Each structure stands twice: as structure tokens, then as C-alpha cells.
Amino acid sequence: MTDNNLHKEQQIVDHLIGTFQNLSGKVKREKRVEVSIEKKQISSVLNYVKDHLGFVHFSHMSCVDWIEDGYFELVYILWSPKQKVQLLVKALVDRENPSVENVDMIWRQVNTYQREIREMYGIDFSGMKGAQDFILEDWDEIPPMRRDFITDEYVKEVYFERPGREDAKDVRETLVKRSGEEIPDFAKKYSRD
Amino acid sequence: MMREKATTLYLGPQHPGITGNMMIKLKVEGDTVVKAETHVGYLHRGFEKLMERRNWLQSFTIVCRICVPEPDPNELNYSRAVEEIEGREVPERAQWIRTLMMELSRLASYLLWFGGQNGSAGLYTMPQWTVGDRDYILDLFEELTGGRVYHMYIWPGGVRRDLPEGFASRVLQTMDYLEKRLLQYDQLMFDNTVFQKRAQGIGWIDPAKAIEWGVVGPPLRGAGIKSDVRIDDPYLVYDKLDFEVPTQSGSDVWSRSLVRRAEFQQSINMVRQIIDKMPEGPVYNKIPNPMKWNIPAGDAYVKSESARGEFGYYVVSDGGNKPRRVHVKGPAYVHGVTLLENILQGANISDVSFIMNSLGTCPPEIER
Numbered sequence: 221m222t223d224n225n226l227h228k229e230q231q232i233v234d235h236l237i238g239t240f241q242n243l244s245g246k247v248k249r250e251k252r253v254e255v256s257i258e259k260k261q262i263s264s265v266l267n268y269v270k271d272h273l274g275f276v277h278f279s280h281m282s283c284v285d286w287i288e289d290g291y292f293e294l295v296y297i298l299w300s301p302k303q304k305v306q307l308l309v310k311a312l313v314d315r316e317n318p319s320v321e322n323v324d325m326i327w328r329q330v331n332t333y334q335r336e337i338r339e340m341y342g343i344d345f346s347g348m349k350g351a352q353d354f355i356l357e358d359w360d361e362i363p364p365m366r367r368d369f370i371t372d373e374y375v376k377e378v379y380f381e382r383p384g385r386e387d388a389k390d391v392r393e394t395l396v397k398r399s400g401e402e403i404p405d406f407a408k409k410y411s412r413d
Numbered sequence: 414m415m416r417e418k419a420t421t422l423y424l425g426p427q428h429p430g431i432t433g434n435m436m437i438k439l440k441v442e443g444d445t446v447v448k449a450e451t452h453v454g455y456l457h458r459g460f461e462k463l464m465e466r467r468n469w470l471q472s473f474t475i476v477c478r479i480c481v482p483e484p485d486p487n488e489l490n491y492s493r494a495v496e497e498i499e500g501r502e503v504p505e506r507a508q509w510i511r512t513l514m515m516e517l518s519r520l521a522s523y524l525l526w527f528g529g530q531n532g533s534a535g536l537y538t539m540p541q542w543t544v545g546d547r548d549y550i551l552d553l554f555e556e557l558t559g560g561r562v563y564h565m566y567i568w569p570g571g572v573r574r575d576l577p578e579g580f581a582s583r584v585l586q587t588m589d590y591l592e593k594r595l596l597q598y599d600q601l602m603f604d605n606t607v608f609q610k611r612a613q614g615i616g617w618i619d620p621a622k623a624i625e626w627g628v629v630g631p632p633l634r635g636a637g638i639k640s641d642v643r644i645d646d647p648y649l650v651y652d653k654l655d656f657e658v659p660t661q662s663g664s665d666v667w668s669r670s671l672v673r674r675a676e677f678q679q680s681i682n683m684v685r686q687i688i689d690k691m692p693e694g695p696v697y698n699k700i701p702n703p704m705k706w707n708i709p710a711g712d713a714y715v716k717s718e719s720a721r722g723e724f725g726y727y728v729v730s731d732g733g734n735k736p737r738r739v740h741v742k743g744p745a746y747v748h749g750v751t752l753l754e755n756i757l758q759g760a761n762i763s764d765v766s767f768i769m770n771s772l773g774t775c776p777p778e779i780e781r
Contacts, residue, residue, distance in 0.1 A: 249497075251646055252714070276625055277625075277627065279714075279716070279725055280714065280725050280727055280740070282727045283738075283740075284729050284737060285738075295712075295727065297725070297727065301624060301640060301645070304645050304646065306714060308712075308714060327626075328626065328751055329626060329627040329746075329747045329750070329751045329752070331751065332747070332750045332751055333746075351450070354453065354780075355457045356454065356457075364459075364462065365461065367465075371459075371462060371466070
């Protein structure tokens with residue numbers, strides 16, 4: 221793929237870099253463009269690309285928990301039907317006090333995505349009105365999609381084994397106990413090391 | 414003048430008119446819906462959290478279960494995202510087989526939709542016919558992959574095995590049968606005055622606002638907008654196939670039904686072209702030891718056109734042997750929540766389920 225074929229993608233990136241301060245961006249491949257912004261620019265960048273660059277279709281919104289680095293990464297994914305380019309707008313949100321502005325007045329369906337991210341990650345979308353919860357009901361643990369929510373530990377704490385099943389968790393151990401036979405260590409037996 | 418008092422009705426989560434398990438809280442005055450609220454959460458299985466603890470190959474076995482009527486786009490999108498991040502090439506024959514799977518899956522999903530749409534209108538003969546005919550496609554899937562509904566066939570690197578002996582001729586026979594049946598569906602459903610009267614003018618979406626509201630797939634094409642991921646952002650071998658993208662301008666349930674019927678015919682033609690043009694070659698670019706298979710750090714957003722609309726996968730890798738984040742976005746995420754809540758206002762109670770089916774609402778993929 222020669223660089224000439226990525227002309228319109230490069231134009232979009234260059235235009236955004238020239239329009240907003242502290243914005244970096246790159247062309248990922250054909251039809252995929254990515255920019256990284258500060259969280260306070262979210263609403264101005266989204267409004268701009270919708271009104272002036274034709275990114276009218278809101279495709280997706282996601283959140284990634286980079287717990288080691290101490291932030292959440294919010295990703296807004298937009299599509300321009302005219303130019304046929306997908307734009308990913310990424311913003312970092314501090315993990316200690318995660319709060320960003322609400323943007324569901326730009327596209328109404330963003331409300332659903334925000335509700336889910338608020339519930340699953342605990343990010344506060346200030347100013348968001350209406351129902352807050354989406355999927356979970358009566359949930360009072362930490363937001364479950366965070367990396368520090370360990371499902372195994374939660375299950376051990378909250379649920380108990382059915383009576384008579386306490387010793388049946390490990391299949392090999394259970395079979396050995398019940399039959400009295402030794403099961404060979406297949407990994408060792410068939411390994412080629 | 415006395416104002417009628419609004420009653421609250423709970424449609425679901427157990428209701429024959431609901432496609433799956435979700436609850437719509439309706440506020441009705443008499444027969445007319447004044448407000449609708451979608452409540453999901455009955456089918457949340459936590460796939461995305463599960464995938465963070467499974468390695469890249471183990472995760473592919475569970476993605477198909479995210480969407481019940483049409484599992485294959487999940488497998489395809491997951492594999493394509495992983496291949497894009499890693500830069501893995503997929504053999505040519507595997508691309509053609511994947512396209513064949515997609516189109517067969519589209520046909521099976523449309524047959525199920527025919528059933529659901531008519532079942533919610535009371536024309537119960539259609540579901541009996543189409544669910545039975547869908548079984549012929551599921552037989553083909555069983556022969557190829559071992560599973561009728563959940564296939565776990567398309568994996569990163571290609572597909573699991575090549576087409577068996579005689580499979581191509583069985584596919585063509587099934588296509589001939591379905592094409593004949595389509596004429597009978599026309600007689601029963603599309604030429605049926607009762608269905609026409611029920612469907613025309615119902616569930617109208619404003620075409621000027623459709624894209625902004627996030628409408629995708631047949632509802633968008635039923636509003637007169639020619640938009641299809643297979644031509645806007647081509648993937649697999651769709652650029653080598655000859656097909657049309659039908660549109661209708663009515664933007665109501667009737668238009669969406671006509672769009673789906675036209676696409677059904679297009680899919681049959683595409684399957685025939687695929688069988689005709691498929692090249693020989695390997696079907697799998699073998700991955701290394703799955704226990705030690707690390708994907709370089711990066712992310713990818715891939716999308717495909719499922720029977721219900723644009724299906725997107727956002728996959729993030731941190732360089733390890735497990736996904737950092739897999740985020741699935743199905744068409745029903747928008748259609749089943751904000752769009753449904755909006756267009757149900759002013760609708761008659763008996764049309765609620767009818768409209769919901771026409772949008773292709775699938776609760777399992779809203780909440781994964």
C-alpha cells in the first residue's frame with residue numbers, strides 16, 4: 221500500500237493536529253485514523269469532527285483499564301459515511317477520580333454507552349441525566365470490569381459450594397479419590413522436552 | 414376533559430413477543446404507548462471479563478455465544494481483529510470459505526427473522542415454515558463444523574478445516590430449495606393484505622436523522638440510505654462478488670421487510686458465486702503454541718455486516734497472551750435501547766413486538 225492511497229486519511233489527521241492543541245494523531249491503515257486528546261477536549265473535538273469533517277455516525281465507545289499506569293483510556297469510535305473513514309478518538313482519564321463530561325447531547329445513543337461504562341468502570345459522566353444503571357442490579361461491589369475486581373475471589377467470598385460438592389472441584393483429584401487409581405501425568409508423559 | 418390515567422405494563426422478560434430476554438417498561442394510556450424504557454440485564458454472562466482471563470485461542474471459543482441468532486460475525490470479527498493487530502495473513506481459500514459461512518449465516522438469520530416478525534403479527538405459519546427451512550442450513554453447518562448453531566470454526570489464521578467432499582453440491586441444492594421457498598413466502602407474507610396493512614406506516618424512523626441516531630443495517634436501508642459495510646469498508650472477498658444493496662424509501666416495518674427479502678435473494682446469488690469462484694489452496698495459517706502465543710501491543714476496530722446491521726469489535730492487546738480488552742458492539746445496542754424507546758412512543762400495544770422484531774433487536778448482544 222503506497223502512501224498516496226492514504227491521502228485522505230493523512231489530511232484528516234493533519235487538519236485535526238492543526239486545529240487543536242495538545243492533539244496527536246496518526247494514520248493506522250487505510251480507512252482507520254486515530255487521535256489522542258486531553259479529556260477536557262472531548263466535547264469540542266467530537267462536536268468539531270461531527271459538524272465539520274463529516275463524522276456523523278457514532279459507531280462505538282469503549283474503555284480500557286490500564287491499572288498499571290493509573291488511568292482509564294476512553295475510546296470514541298466514529299465513522300464518516302461520505303469519506304468512508306473510521307476515526308478513533310482516545311482520551312486518558314485518571315483512575316483515582318475518574319470523571320469526564322457528558323456528551324450524549326451530541327448523539328443521543330451515547331447515553332447507553334456512558335451508562336454501561338459508568339456502571340462497569342465507575343467513570344462519572346458529569347451532567348448525564350436519566351437512568352444511571354444499565355445491566356447490573358443491586359450491585360454494591362467495585363465496578364466489575366476494573367482489573368482489580370478478581371472474579372475468582374468474589375465467587376469464593378459470596379457463593380458457597382453445594383453440600384456434597386466441596387471435594388469435587390478438581391476433576392482429577394475427585395476421580396483419584398473415588399476410584400483409588402492413579403492418573404498418569406499426561407503432560408509429562410507425552411512431552412517432547 | 415378528564416385525562417386518561419397511564420398504566421405501567423411490563424413486557425418481558427418472559428414474553429412470547431420478545432426476541433430473547435429483555436424487559437420493556439411501557440406506560441400506556443388506553444391502547445397507546447406513551448413512554449417506553451428498555452431494561453436489560455437478564456442475559457449478562459460477562460463475556461468480556463471472561464475473555465480477559467483466557468488466552469487468545471481460548472477466547473475464540475466463547476465469542477460465538479454472544480449473539481444467538483447469528484453467531485458467525487462474532488467469530489469472524491474476533492479473528493480479523495487479532496489478525497490485524499498481529500499482522501497475520503490469511504490464505505485466500507480461507508477468505509472465501511469465511512465469506513461462504515457469513516452468507517449462509519445471514520440466510521439462517523433472515524429465516525429466523527421471517528419467523529419472528531410474522532409470529533409477532535400472529536401469522537404463525539411462517540415461523541413453522543422458516544424455522545424448518547433453516548434446519549437445512551443448520552445441517553450444512555453441522556456437516557462442516559460439527560455444530561449446528563455455535564460453530565467455533567473461524568479462528569485466527571483461517572478456518573478450522575476444509576470443505577468436505579460433496580459439500581459444494583449440497584450447498585447449491587439447499588440454495589435451489591430456498592429460492593423456491595422464497596416464492597411461497599411471498600405468497601403467504603408479502604402478497605398478504607393483512608400483513609401489508611399491519612406493516613405499512615408502522616414504526617417510522619426519520620430518514621434525515623437515521624444516521625445520527627446510529628441506525629444501521631436493514632432499518633437504515635429501509636429508510637432509503639444505501640449503507641452496507643460490505644461496500645463501504647470491504648472485507649473478506651466481497652469486492653470480488655457481484656451483488657446489489659437494496660433500499661426502500663418508506664422507512665416503516667413494511668420497507669424493512671422488503672429490504673430483507675431482497676437481501677435474502679442477493680445472499681443466495683452470492684453463495685452460488687462463491688461456490689463457483691472459490692480457489693484451491695490451504696485454509697489455515699497455523700498459529701504458534703497457543704499457551705505461549707503473544708500478540709504485540711496494539712488495538713483494532715473491525716466491523717462486518719451481519720443480518721441485523723453493523724457488528725463491531727474493538728480488541729486491545731497489551732503484548733501478552735491474553736486479550737486486554739474485547740468490546741463487542743452489536744447493532745441491537747442502539748436499535749434495542751434508544752431507538753426503540755423513541756419510536757415506540759405513540760405506538761399501539763399490539764405493535765410493540767412487531768416493531769421490535771423489525772429492528773432486529775437481539776438482547777444477548779446488548780448485554781453480552
